[in-house]
Amino acid sequence: xxxxxxxxxxxxxxxxxxxxxxxxxxxxxxxxxxxxxxxxxxxxxxxxxxxxxxxxxxxxxxxxxxxxxxxxxxxxxxxxxxxxxxxxxxxxxxxxxxxxxxxxxxxxxxxxxxxxxxxxxxxxxxxxxxxxxxxxxxxxxxxxxxxxxxxxxxxxxxxxxxxxxxxxxxxxxxxxxxxxxxxxxxxxxxxxxxxxxxxxxxxxxxxxxxxxxxxxxxxxxxxxxxxxxxxxxxxxxxxxxxxxxxxxxxxxxxxxxxxxxxxxxxxxxxxxxxxxxxxxxxxxxxxxxxxxxxxxxxxxxxxxxxxxxxxxxxxxxxxxxxxxxxxxxxxxxxxxxxxxxxxxxxxxxxxxxxxxxxxxxxxxxxxxxxxxxxxxxxxxxxxxxxxxxxxxxxxxxxxxxxxxxxxxxxxxxxxxxxxxxxxxxxxxxxxxxxxxxxxxxxxxxxxxxxxxxxxxxxxxxxxxxxxxxxxxxxxxxxxxxxxxxxxxxxxxxxxxxxxxxxxxxxxxxxxxxxxxxxxxxxxxxxxxxxxxxxxxxxxxxxxxxxxxxxxxxxxxxxxxxxxxxxxxxxxxxxxxxxxxxxxxxxxxxxxxxxxxxxxxxxxxxxxxxxxxxxxxxxxxxxxxxxxxxxxxxxxxxxxxxxxxxxxxxxxxxxxxxxxxxxx
RNA sequence: GCUGGCGUAGCUCAAUCGGUAGAGCACCGGUUUUGUAAACCGGCGGUUAUGAGUUCAAGUCUCAUCGCCAGCUCCA
Numbered sequence: 001x002x003x004x005x006x007x008x009x010x011x012x013x014x015x016x017x018x019x020x021x022x023x024x025x026x027x028x029x030x031x032x033x034x035x036x037x038x039x040x041x042x043x044x045x046x047x048x049x050x051x052x053x054x055x056x057x058x059x060x061x062x063x064x065x066x067x068x069x070x071x072x073x074x075x076x077x078x079x080x081x082x083x084x085x086x087x088x089x090x091x092x093x094x095x096x097x098x099x100x101x102x103x104x105x106x107x108x109x110x111x112x113x114x115x116x117x118x119x120x121x122x123x124x125x126x127x128x129x130x131x132x133x134x135x136x137x138x139x140x141x142x143x144x145x146x147x148x149x150x151x152x153x154x155x156x157x158x159x160x161x162x163x164x165x166x167x168x169x170x171x172x173x174x175x176x177x178x179x180x181x182x183x184x185x186x187x188x189x190x191x192x193x194x195x196x197x198x199x200x201x202x203x204x205x206x207x208x209x210x211x212x213x214x215x216x217x218x219x220x221x222x223x224x225x226x227x228x229x230x231x232x233x234x235x236x237x238x239x240x241x242x243x244x245x246x247x248x249x250x251x252x253x254x255x256x257x258x259x260x261x262x263x264x265x266x267x268x269x270x271x272x273x274x275x276x277x278x279x280x281x282x283x284x285x286x287x288x289x290x291x292x293x294x295x296x297x298x299x300x301x302x303x304x305x306x307x308x309x310x311x312x313x314x315x316x317x318x319x320x321x322x323x324x325x326x327x328x329x330x331x332x333x334x335x336x337x338x339x340x341x342x343x344x345x346x347x348x349x350x351x352x353x354x355x356x357x358x359x360x361x362x363x364x365x366x367x368x369x370x371x372x373x374x375x376x377x378x379x380x381x382x383x384x385x386x387x388x389x390x391x392x393x394x395x396x397x398x399x400x401x402x403x404x405x406x407x408x409x410x411x412x413x414x415x416x417x418x419x420x421x422x423x424x425x426x427x428x429x430x431x432x433x434x435x436x437x438x439x440x441x442x443x444x445x446x447x448x449x450x451x452x453x454x455x456x457x458x459x460x461x462x463x464x465x466x467x468x469x470x471x472x473x474x475x476x477x478x479x480x481x482x483x484x485x486x487x488x489x490x491x492x493x494x495x496x497x498x499x500x501x502x503x504x505x506x507x508x509x510x511x512x513x514x515x516x517x518x519x520x521x522x523x524x525x526x527x528x529x530x531x532x533x534x535x536x537x538x539x540x541x542x543x544x545x546x547x548x549x550x551x552x553x554x555x556x557x558x559x560x561x562x563x564x565x566x567x568x569x570x571x572x573x574x575x576x577x578x579x580x581x582x583x584x585x586x587x588x589x590x591x592x593x594x595x596x597x598x599x600x601x602x603x604x605x606x607x608x609x610x611x612x613x614x615x616x617x618x619x620x621x622x623x624x625x626x627x628x629x630x631x632x633x634x635x636x637x638x639x640x641x642x643x644x645x646x647x648x649x650x651x652x653x654x655x656x657x658x659x660x661x662x663x
Numbered sequence: 664g665c666u667g668g669c670g671u672a673g674c675u676c677a678a679u680c681g682g683u684a685g686a687g688c689a690c691c692g693g694u695u696u697u698g699u700a701a702a703c704c705g706g707c708g709g710u711u712a713u714g715a716g717u718u719c720a721a722g723u724c725u726c727a728u729c730g731c732c733a734g735c736u737c738c739a
Contacts, residue, residue: 190734191666198736532739563696598700
C-alpha cells in the first residue's frame with residue numbers, strides 16, 4: 001500500500017462538512033469523481049457528495065456491479081478469465097474467456113444469486129496504488145492474460161481494486177462496499193471480440209443493469225417493455241405496414257397501408273423541394289462499372305455493392321476461361337472485370353455527376369439542386385441487418401447541390417431551415433447538431449478544408465443554433481453536419497446530414513464557366529433530410545407508437561355501421577369523402593359496434609364515424625377521435641369534411657411559425 | 664462475417680421422459696341486426712423452416728443449409 005497516511009479522503013472532508021450520509025457512494029472533487037476512501041489532492045477546494053439517487057452515482061454503482069459479477073462468475077466457473085468490465089449508458093457488462101463453454105440463461109440466474117451473496121456480505125471496496133512490477137506479478141499469479149496485456153497500455157499510476165478476496169486492475173471509482181448495490185439484473189449474454197477487433201478471439205460478454213433502488217430498476221425494465229411494444233417490426237406486422245420474406249432477406253415489402261405512408265413521406269419531401277428550389281430527377285439502377293471506377297465506389301465501397309450479370313456476360317467469361325485458364329490472381333481479376341461489367345448503384349451521387357456533366361454549365365445555373373428518390377442496393381453482412389433500420393434495398397430523400405464555394409454557406413443555412421421545418425412537422429423537437437471535422441486520412445488541401453469547415457460552422461452559428469464538434473469524424477472527402485434527434489422514448493437517431501465534397505467534382509472533372517469566363521470547379525453538397533425513407537419510417541413508427549396523424553395515416557377515417565341497415569348510407573358517405581380525397585374505409589360486416597371499434601382502434605385509425613339511425617336522419621356521423629379517445633358526438637358531414645381537411649396537412653402548412661425562415 | 668439463442672396453421676402461442684400435432688384470433692359458411700374495445704354455432708387450415716442422420720418411433724436428439732432475434736465488428 002502506498003497510501004499516504006496523512007492524505008485526506010473525500011470521506012474525511014464530507015464528514016467535517018457534516019454532509020456525509022449513509023447513501024453517499026462517492027464524491028465529486030473539483031469536478032472529478034472519487035470514491036470515499038481514496039486520498040484526494042491536497043489543494044482540493046470543492047468537495048461535494050454523490051448520493052445514490054444522483055445521476056453521477058449510476059456509473060459508480062454499475063461499475064461496482066460489474067466487479068461483483070466478475071467475482072461471482074469466477075467463483076462459480078473457476079478458470080474463467082476476465083477482460084473488460086465497464087459501465088455503459090444503461091447498465092454494465094464484463095467480458096469473460098470461459099474455457100469450458102458459454103453462459104446460458106440458467107447460468108445468469110445462478111450468477112445473480114451468487115452476486116446477491118457477495119452483496120449481502122457487504123465487503124468494502126479498497127483501492128491500492130501499486131508499481132507496474134507489482135501489478136504484473138499479481139496478474140501473472142492470477143493468470144489473467146487479458147489484464148496483463150491491458151496493463152502494458154496503461155499509464156501510471158496503476159491502481160487495483162479489491163472487495164473481499166477479489167481483485168481487479170481498475171481505475172475506479174467504486175461504491176464504499178458491496179452492500180451499496182441495491183438493485184441489479186443480468187440481462188443477456190453475447191459474444192464480443194477482445195478489444196473490439198474482429199481479428200481477435202471472441203469472448204463471452206454478460207450484460208446487466210443496475211440502479212440505485214429496486215424502484216428505479218423496475219422503471220427501467222418497464223421502459224424496455226414500452227420500447228418493445230413500440231418496436232416498428234412488431235407494429236409493422238400488426239398494422240399490416242410491411243413484411244419480409246426469406247426469398248429477399250433484409251429487403252422490405254411495403255404492403256398497401258405501409259406503401260401509402262411511404263408515398264406520403266416522399267410527397268411531403270417533394271412539397272419541401274418545391275419550396276426550397278430543388279429539381280427531381282430519375283436515374284438508372286444499373287451502370288457500367290466504369291462509372292463506379294470513376295466515382296471511386298468500386299475500389300472503396302465494392303464490398304457493399306451488388307453486381308449485375310447477364311447470361312451473355314457469363315458466357316463471355318466461360319469462353320475466355322476455356323480459351324486460356326488464368327494463371328494468377330491478377331489474371332482472374334482481369335477476366336472477371338472485363339466480362340462482368342455492371343454494378344447496381346449503392347448511392348445516387350455518381351449518376352448526378354453524370355447529369356451535371358451532360359452540358360456545359362454556367363455559374364448562372366448554380367446552385368443546382370438535384371433530388372432523387374432512387375432505389376439503392378447495398379449488400380450488408382447478414383448479422384447487421386435489422387428491421388427497416390438496416391436493409392439491403394432502400395431509398396433516400398437524397399439530393400446533391402452543385403454550387404460555388406461562395407454559395408456553400410447560404411446553401412447550408414437554407415438546409416438548416418429545411419431540416420428543422422421537416423423534423424418539427426413529424427413531431428421531433430429534440431434535435432442536436434454535430435459538426436464532424438477533417439479526419440486524419442483525407443483528400444484535398446488543408447486550405448480548402450479550412451474554408452469548408454468554416455462555412456459549416458458559420459452557417460450553424462449564424463442561425464444561432466447550438467452544436468457539438470466531432471473532431472476527426474468527417475468523411476474523407478469533406479466535413480459534415482449531422483442531425484441527431486431523440487424519439488418519444490428518448491432514443492437517439494442520426495437521420496439527416498449535409499456534407500461538403502471536394503473529391504467527386506475532381507474525379508468527374510466537373511466544371512462551370514464563371515463570370516470571369518474561365519473554368520471553375522464546383523463544390524458538391526450531399527444532403528438528406530429524413531435520410532433513408534425506410535429508416536425514417538421505422539423511427540417515425542416507433543416515435544408515434546403506430547398512431548400516425550391524419551395527414552400520414554393510411555386510413556384517415558373508418559365508417560362503422562351499427563347494423564347492416566345503414567350500409568347504403570355508409571357507402572354513400574365513403575364515396576363522398578373519397579371524392580374529397582380522403583382515405584376512408586367502411587366496416588360493413590355483421591359484427592357488433594363494439595367489435596368494429598375495437599378492430600379500428602387496434603389499427604390506430606385517427607377517426608371513427610359511427611353510423612346508425614340518428615346519423616342517417618341527421619346526415620352526419622357520430623365521430624370518435626383516436627387521440628382524444630372519446631366519442632365527440634354527432635357531427636354533420638360538412639363539418640367532418642372540414643375537420644379532416646384541417647388535419648390533412650403537415651403542421652407547417654397551418655403553423656405560421658414553421659417555414660417562415662426561408663420564405 | 665463472428666458468438667449465443669430461436670424457427671410448430673396467416674397471427675399469438677401450447678404439446679410432460681422421444682410415443683396419435685392442439686387452442687384462441689384471423690379466414691369460409693350459417694344464425695344474430697346489433698349504439699362506442701371481442702355475439703353465437705359449424706367448418707377450412709400443418710411434409711413442425713429446408714435437407715440429411717440416429718431410433719421400433721423425432722416437433723422433441725445429432726449434423727448441414729436458410730431465415731429471424733440479441734450482441735460484437737461495420738453502417739443511412
